[in-house]
Amino acid sequence: MCQLLGMNCNTPTDIVFSFTGFATRGGLTDHHSDGWGIAFFEGSGVRHFVDYQAAVTSPVADLIRRCPIKSQHVIAHIRKATQGRVTLANCHPFVRELWGRYWVFAHNGDLKNFNPTLDGPYRPVGTTDSEHAFCYLLQELQRTFGSALPPLADLRAELARLMPLIAAHGAFNMLLSDGSALFAHCSTNLYYVIRQHPFTTAKLSDEDLSVDFAEVTTTNDRVAVIVTQPLTTNETWTAFQSGELITFIDGEVA
């Protein structure tokens, strides 16, 4: 199994604190050492980093810890290989373009006998069930809505229709973003916290590290953090219901 970390904010925010705790699970406090990846939206562009070295030792992960990249939508993943070899092509998150936007996707879970026909423009490059599911999602979105981005309500309704079709094949905790919203679906494990004014001090579960968010934020900032396992010991994390799909926009539930 793998670990997911998502962040959605109303103002570009760095993910250094949460990523530090999260990356520690990649080979140090946990057994997720078969690669990792992270994608940051900056406007409509994406910075995409993947590595098959453990996140705890990867020089690219070290760069991300040291150089704060500010973003409103971040998706990160630490991989424990269940299907597919440990290669770069199998590292999440995956990125594709649809409707002139980049879409970023990462998955936690294991799908069995999930082989929908992919006869649209999206094909997996690697060999994971996860990338297959991502290609299927984009194919179906394109089929349903044609050549233009639909209104958010329609997009959300279509995603809500598609999620159980995939989750019928196994655990499908996933994070998906097009740079305007972050969609999070839970089948077994997903939690979120909203950090907003008045900010407090948060303490990482995985490292002896605390941060007082009041010192690094303004009163208008709002940040949603979504994870497969809570990252901090002194914040209240809300558990998703099984089958729940939540849309995050501007750091809150939309």
Add this chain to the structure above:
Amino acid sequence: MCQLLGMNCNTPTDIVFSFTGFATRGGLTDHHSDGWGIAFFEGSGVRHFVDYQAAVTSPVADLIRRCPIKSQHVIAHIRKATQGRVTLANCHPFVRELWGRYWVFAHNGDLKNFNPTLDGPYRPVGTTDSEHAFCYLLQELQRTFGSALPPLADLRAELARLMPLIAAHGAFNMLLSDGSALFAHCSTNLYYVIRQHPFTTAKLSDEDLSVDFAEVTTTNDRVAVIVTQPLTTNETWTAFQSGELITFIDGEVA
């Protein structure tokens, strides 16, 4: 105008030496300081780094200079904005997926009145003529060959047909790779050198740096380097003809 750097090898090779000279042009010895990018194939996977900071000061470029990433196909670009704002979405190289492979593309030049209809699955995310041309190329390849990768000779013939259609609109020096070959097209400026046994010492034009490739290679290694301006002062660079499309495989002209 921008600068291009491509590398195609018969064994995974690091690009640190060539990238060091190339990156120096991004803001220090030349005026290409509106961002940069580089993509490395590792197997079928791609590491993709883009930044709108000048390559000479970018912490990501510094990581690439310090951490040798070995690859058989590399495409790098330093940008001087001619069309499109300086944003991440406008940084080359661009990456898309076709036939279950990633395709990487970078362009040097400036296209005028190039607005072919894009009604296939590929749409630009940014606002450059270059990304428009890339989407057009992939759309036409998919239209011509359908759902499966064609034999190399057919692919090359189709690219040779498409290049002058784009180059009719302006300078179209470009590098394109699907991780099995590197295609290079020249309309105004492109050079290549093949480094192979017996290796010699090469001296960068842009920095006071030399490397004796004999010390870091085996006698079987072969590396083709393709650039818009020769990087070294003591190697013989072959100039492309205008309109020439060359395919590099395993470090040689295929």
